[in-house]
Amino acid sequence: MSSFYFPDGFLWGTATTAAQIETASDHDWKGVRSKDGYILGETAAHERFFREDAELIAGCGNTYRFSLDWAKLQPAPNAPFNPVWVTRYRDFMLDLKKRNIHLMLTLHHTTNPRWFADLGGWTKRANLVYFDDFVDQVISNFGDLIDSWITFNEPNNYAAMSFLFGQWPPYRHNPGAYNRVRRHLAMSHEHAYVRLKKAYPAKPVGIALSTVVFSGTTILGKWAASLADQQFTRETMKLFVPLDFIGVNYYARLQFTPWPLCEMTAPGRLAKRGLPHDKMWEYYPQGLFDFLKRFHDKYHLPLYVTENGICTDDDSVRIDRTKDYIRECARALKAGVDLRGYIHWTLMDNFEWKLGPTYRFGLVSVNRETMERTPKPSYGLFSEIARSNEIELSELHG
Ligand code: FCB
Numbered sequence: 001m002s003s004f005y006f007p008d009g010f011l012w013g014t015a016t017t018a019a020q021i022e023t024a025s026d027h028d029w030k031g032v033r034s035k036d037g038y039i040l041g042e043t044a045a046h047e048r049f050f051r052e053d054a055e056l057i058a059g060c061g062n063t064y065r066f067s068l069d070w071a072k073l074q075p076a077p078n079a080p081f082n083p084v085w086v087t088r089y090r091d092f093m094l095d096l097k098k099r100n101i102h103l104m105l106t107l108h109h110t111t112n113p114r115w116f117a118d119l120g121g122w123t124k125r126a127n128l129v130y131f132d133d134f135v136d137q138v139i140s141n142f143g144d145l146i147d148s149w150i151t152f153n154e155p156n157n158y159a160a161m162s163f164l165f166g167q168w169p170p171y172r173h174n175p176g177a178y179n180r181v182r183r184h185l186a187m188s189h190e191h192a193y194v195r196l197k198k199a200y201p202a203k204p205v206g207i208a209l210s211t212v213v214f215s216g217t218t219i220l221g222k223w224a225a226s227l228a229d230q231q232f233t234r235e236t237m238k239l240f241v242p243l244d245f246i247g248v249n250y251y252a253r254l255q256f257t258p259w260p261l262c263e264m265t266a267p268g269r270l271a272k273r274g275l276p277h278d279k280m281w282e283y284y285p286q287g288l289f290d291f292l293k294r295f296h297d298k299y300h301l302p303l304y305v306t307e308n309g310i311c312t313d314d315d316s317v318r319i320d321r322t323k324d325y326i327r328e329c330a331r332a333l334k335a336g337v338d339l340r341g342y343i344h345w346t347l348m349d350n351f352e353w354k355l356g357p358t359y360r361f362g363l364v365s366v367n368r369e370t371m372e373r374t375p376k377p378s379y380g381l382f383s384e385i386a387r388s389n390e391i392e393l394s395e396l397h398g
Helices: 050-058 083-098 114-118 125-145 155-164 175-199 219-239 286-299 315-334 377-388
Strands: 003-005 011-015 063-067 102-108 148-153 205-216 245-256 303-307 339-345 364-366 373-375 390-392
Touching: 003 315, 011 102, 011 303, 011 377, 050 083, 050 373, 063 339, 083 102, 083 125, 102 125, 102 175, 114 125, 125 175, 148 155, 148 175, 148 245, 155 175, 155 205, 155 219, 175 205, 175 219, 205 219, 205 286, 205 303, 219 245, 245 286, 286 303, 286 315, 315 339, 315 377, 315 390, 377 390
Parallel strands: 011 063, 011 339, 063 102, 102 148, 148 205, 205 245, 245 303, 303 339
Antiparallel strands: 003 390, 364 373
16 A cells, blocks of 8 residues: 655644633523533633643644634723733743644634624624724734744635524524625624734744535536535625635535435434444545635635544544545645645534534543543544654555
């Protein structure tokens, strides 16, 4: 069996976000009840395990993608950052820098301070100044330690889940609000881009886009898929400029029959059709290659896989599929795509938003009683790939 060697300096790492691993502060997801019956409060107590988590992060790559809790840092509009949290976060980042970890910071990942939500959140243009101020203070307090920036995580998914499909706070079903929010996020992205480049011209700035391969099994399904791609992918890419790179968050294909074939909303239907899946979506690894190639050809920008993972309790499935996905990255590089890194979702089991903590993507398991961390075999696999900077190719991909 032959191997593929990734380019020198390729980024390997894991991604997390504050709200999914830190104990909830006064943000707009605190107290949300998940589908599996838990209340978002305790997640993975990351704030009590900074040192131990830094060790785990450094043990499986050279990169860490993460976010800060805006609500914790800024308890009121335009308030100066809470110095206690600045020191704690800085110490954590310094620990990672000592371990030579590339820090990729996401400025906004799903949650907002409660005060921001109460003021109307992203629906109001007048509120953008509060995020601008947050960005300014992130730059002055942490900018020296950050190597690359993601302004918004999945702005397409966030706007749709919160304002169109009513699944996430503030649970709206309002196409007007959805369009406004998307526009405001894009404006905020541009504000942040300008600020970040002014402070650190050489540090790249991008977004992490939610990418889904939409396809249809019927005429109506094909129509739905093309509308979804237009709205979710093409329109978002048009709005979010400028970009130094594109972060690709990829998990799945979504087929429309015309109803979406997805394990979360229609359990059992994927299996009935003989389609592989995890606890959430259809498993379709070649979709990752397709997106990387498509974005490379269309936008000519450097690419990072900023999230990719598998929602399963069977770690051997995680191992096999992680290898498959990384082979798709190798295939993209062979095809000339400027792919600079692969960041796995996620370091440790956490609180999977509205689905809850029993939906697990971690390379490390977390005991919810003791918060004890235990690396899974997949952690070992990923560490080894990251360390050796190579993947064994299967016959299929050789
Ligand atoms: C992505 C989110 C991330 C996590 C994964 C499974 O859409 O960015 O926080 O929930 O899905």
